[in-house]
Every structure is written in structure tokens, then in C-alpha cells.
Amino acid sequence: MKLLTHNMLTSKCIKGVSVGYPLKINASDVKETEIDFNPEFVSKMIPKLDWPVLYEAADSLGKVGDLPKNIIENFENDEDFLKKVHHIMLEVEIVNGNLICPETGRKFPINNGIPNMLLNEDEI
Amino acid sequence: MSRPEYLAPPEIFYNAEEARKYTQNSRIIDIQVQMCERAIELLLLPEDSPCYLLDIGCGSGLSGSVLEDQGHYWVGLDISTAMLDVAQEREVEGDLMLADMGQGCPFKAGSFDGAVSISALQWLCNADKSSHKPVQRLYKFFSSLYACLSRSARAVFQFYPDNSEQMELVTSQAMKAGFYGGVVVDFPHSTKAKKFFLVLMTGGNVPLPKALGTGEDSQGVSYTAKREKLKNQRGKPLKSVRTWILEKKERRKRQGKEVRHNSKYTGRKRSGKF
Ligand SMILES: C[S@@+](CC[C@H](N)C(=O)[O-])C[C@H]1O[C@@H](n2cnc3c(N)ncnc32)[C@H](O)[C@@H]1O
Numbered sequence: 001m002k003l004l005t006h007n008m009l010t011s012k013c014i015k016g017v018s019v020g021y022p023l024k025i026n027a028s029d030v031k032e033t034e035i036d037f038n039p040e041f042v043s044k045m046i047p048k049l050d051w052p053v054l055y056e057a058a059d060s061l062g063k064v065g066d067l068p069k070n071i072i073e074n075f076e077n078d079e080d081f082l083k084k085v086h087h088i089m090l091e092v093e094i095v096n097g098n099l100i101c102p103e104t105g106r107k108f109p110i111n112n113g114i115p116n117m118l119l120n121e122d123e124i
Numbered sequence: 125m126s127r128p129e130y131l132a133p134p135e136i137f138y139n140a141e142e143a144r145k146y147t148q149n150s151r152i153i154d155i156q157v158q159m160c161e162r163a164i165e166l167l168l169l170p171e172d173s174p175c176y177l178l179d180i181g182c183g184s185g186l187s188g189s190v191l192e193d194q195g196h197y198w199v200g201l202d203i204s205t206a207m208l209d210v211a212q213e214r215e216v217e218g219d220l221m222l223a224d225m226g227q228g229c230p231f232k233a234g235s236f237d238g239a240v241s242i243s244a245l246q247w248l249c250n251a252d253k254s255s256h257k258p259v260q261r262l263y264k265f266f267s268s269l270y271a272c273l274s275r276s277a278r279a280v281f282q283f284y285p286d287n288s289e290q291m292e293l294v295t296s297q298a299m300k301a302g303f304y305g306g307v308v309v310d311f312p313h314s315t316k317a318k319k320f321f322l323v324l325m326t327g328g329n330v331p332l333p334k335a336l337g338t339g340e341d342s343q344g345v346s347y348t349a350k351r352e353k354l355k356n357q358r359g360k361p362l363k364s365v366r367t368w369i370l371e372k373k374e375r376r377k378r379q380g381k382e383v384r385h386n387s388k389y390t391g392r393k394r395s396g397k398f
Contacts, residue, residue, distance in 0.1 A: 001219055001221070002219050004197075004219070005199055005219040005221070008199070008231045008232055008235040008236075008272075009221075009230055009231060009232075010230050010231060010232050011230065012228075012230065013227050013228040013229075013230045013268065020230075021232055035217075038174055038195075040173065040174055041174040041176075041197060044173070044174065044176075045176060048176075048234065048235070048274075050232075090197075112209075112212065113212065113220070114205075114208055114212065114220050114221060114222055115221050115222065116221075116222045117201075117221055117222060117223040117230050118203070118222055118223060118224055118227070119224075119227050121253075121255050124227055
């Protein structure tokens, strides 16, 4: 699972959970892949990202590197910055581990890169 | 042949063997690809701009491969582990997730620029467990989908309704969840080529796109249009709540009655805190 997906994912489908965001990450296996860099897509996604959540997620995986703590001004024209964001949101992947609901502590296992978001009967 | 939805729940029907058979069948591949191309056309995405899309019931990624071929990024959810495993093996570019759409779309507000779903929605019309209530599951699904789409985004579903009641059921729950739109029927006169596309819009009631192969320039069945016509016949004006309240206050003022002053909060929904 990419950190871009983590940035969008919530546990709000659980009964009684109001926000369910951000999910805590407990990763046992992380990999880095290579994906074509598309500056237009990265620029388009930056305003949609919850930046502190992305930063925190990258940091917790030890992958934050020199990603700035805040979105910089005129990021559209800063290829260097866009490449860093590209790497963090698309190329860092959690292969195995757990996502944890911030409100209930419910764990969602990630196996082979695929998070299991299925809920039990008593959670819906 | 009996419809697969009536044979077993999807996570059982799409087991490892079925997932492999499905994904290797060149006739199936062609059809899924064609239908997804049509669905993307109906999404009316901004031209030449990479989008972030959701593929609901993505299976082994046949539909997703069309999304990536057109330069888009996608997240796919599916209830069958076997189908997702095949997608993983095929090294699709989309990010995959095991989830039941009937339990809702687990994403924050405004995440996606659009959503597609190819040959999956009919599964939601069945009760596969005693606890399943199709109406509730459909509503939960559509309302959570509505929330995770960005404003003015669309969602397009190619699906196989078993009968007109099912089409009505699905459409009415989508409208209840806040969507506008209806079903576009391509090639309605051909038993083989006939295809149903539920086109859902978030940005207001615009005319449905034209169906293909109708032989005339007729359009799909616009459920919203039908409903609004009915409302008009009942004589209720189709006004926003705010307009309606302001007009009512005006009338009461003219009658010399006491009314509260208008503010920016007039006619707004109350937050849960009240
Ligand atoms: C006919 S396949 C289509 C797969 C893919 N969209 C394609 O075009 O090849 C239908 C898919 O819908 C999935 N599905 C059925 N019910 C579902 C549900 N409640 N939640 C998520 N996926 C579901 C099935 O597991 C299956 O992979």
C-alpha cells in the first residue's frame, strides 16, 4: 500500500467511529519501487493531501529523508520538491503490517501489500 | 446459465480457480476493457490531465488496466482475495484493498476525481447473509461514495440489472444519497450489445449523456428527470430549502407576523450538535 492511499484511508465505516483518521501505521515490511515521475499528477494531488499526515507516515517508516515539514510555496515549479513528494506518496509501499484505527484501536492487517478493510458483523 | 450472483456470495464465487479462468479468457478481457473505456468516456474527466480514480469491484484489474493506459492513477477495492491476488500477480499499477462496498467506501472526503465500477454493482442487490439488507447496503455504499468524491466528480457503473425493479432500487438509493443522474442504455435494441451504465453526478442536475446505438437521439432513462416531473405535478416548487424559507418568511412578514431576521445560517442544515 502506497502512502498516497494511506493519506486517503479512514476507519469511519466502523459503527461509532466519527473520523477514523489518520490510521496509525505499524509496518513490519516496507519496500521502495520505481514509478514514472509525472509532475502534473503530483502537483494536482498536493492540495488534496493532508501534509502533516504524509510527513508523519513517512517519518514513522524512516523514509522522510529531507522532505520539508511544510508544503513549499510555488511547488508546481520546483521539480526537486515534486520528485520528493512523488517518491514518498507513490514509491514507498507498506508490504506487511497493520493499520490501526485511532479511535477504537481496531487493527486492519496488511498482507502482501493489500490492506484488509473488511469489517465484522458487529462493527457495522 | 444462471447468473453468478445467485450461485454464491462474491468472495466465494470468485475463488482462485474462477479468478484465473476469468482473467485469462480473451473474450472476457475484450468485453471488460471495452466497457471500461465507455465508462471513462461517460466520466467526462478533464482532458489530458492525470486523475485519481476509484475502481469499485476492481477484481483482477482488467478495468484498472484501462485506467492506467489512459494515464490515470487508481485505487481498487474488491471483496475477493483471489481476484486481488491475481491483480497483484499481474503487477497492476493501482493500489489494491480488500473491502466490501456494502460496508461503505473507507476514504476521507473529496479523495477521488471520479469512480468507475465494471460488472460489480449487481452483486450488491443480493442478501448473501441473513444480516444483509440490500437497501441499507446500497445506501451506505452510495452515501459514502458521494462523500469521498471531489465536487463535480462523477461515478459510472456498468452493471447487469436482473430486472427493472433492481434498476429502480439501485437508482433510487443513489439519488437518496445525493447523486443526480440515471441509467444510460447503450444499444438498447440488441440483445448482445445492450449495456447498462448508471451515470451518477455530484455537481447538479445536468442532462444524461447520450446512449450509443439507439438509432435516434434518444437518451437514457433519466430517473432524476422523472422524479422532478412527478414533484412538479404534485405542485411543489423545486426550490432550495433556503429559497423556500425566505419566501415563506416574506409572506409571513406581509401578513404582519413576527419573523426572525435572515442570516447566513437561514435554511442551513443543523450540525449534529443541536
Ligand atoms: C465480474 S468481476 C469484474 C472485475 C473487474 N471490474 C473487471 O472489469 O474485470 C466483479 C467483481 O466484483 C466484486 N464484488 C462483488 N461484490 C462486491 C462487494 N460487495 N464489494 C467489493 N467487490 C465486490 C467481485 O469480487 C468481482 O471481483
